[in-house]
Amino acid sequence: MANKGWDEFDAGAILFSFNDKVDNIATTLAEDRPYSPSNSFTASVGDWRIEKPIFNKDYCIDCQFCWIYCPDVSIIARDKKMIGIDFDHCKGCGICVEVCPTNPKSLLMFDEHKDDDECLAGWPEKDEKEK
Ligand code: SF4
Ligand code: SF4
Known part of the structure; x- marks a missing residue:
């Protein structure tokens, strides 16, 4: 998945933001959130x-x-x-x-x-x- 370009996904594909559950996004600092490779935070x-x-x-x-x-x-x-x-x-x-x-x-x-x-x-x- 990490090597796919934006135009290679099937219509309706879902990209998940996190690898794991985040209990409280508002109180979890960005650097402590388990971002997935498909989240733009990592790029x-x-x-x-x-x-x-x-x-x-x-x-x-x-x-x-x-x-x-x-x-x-x-x-x-x-x-x-x-x-x-x-x-x-x-x-x-x-x-x-x-x-x-x-x-x-x-x-x-x-x-x-x-x-x-x-x-x-x-x-x-x-x-x-x-x-
Ligand atoms: S830099 Fe941001 S927080 Fe500071 S006065 Fe301007 S808008 Fe408000
Ligand atoms: S993306 Fe736009 S609004 Fe956000 S910090 Fe940069 S210049 Fe400011």
Whole structure:
């Protein structure tokens, strides 16, 4: 099965996410779940990305909007705190940046190859409210 391409499965085929039962998915950290080889967690798809989200913790209010809206479950949160991005699975869609409510945003998109420290050094200032 591991060597089959996506277009080689019969219509209606089922791919199982886990090899074993997971008692409580909400409290089991991703790295502790028994993912099966057919689950995309075991494959890195980060090389699809041409832009990457960079996280600036100085402005983050831990609202978790990015965690809720990321379509690839690539926001890493622990104990209700945003701690970073899973770049093995993030595809660079930018949705996390769109939903981040802080001023300035705590997540911004940058060219995939730009140095992270350089991205953080050029972070925009707070926008003043129009009167
Ligand atoms: S850029 Fe898209 S895939 Fe990557 S962390 Fe943000 S919302 Fe998720
Ligand atoms: S949406 Fe922005 S402020 Fe909210 S947790 Fe994510 S990075 Fe932090």
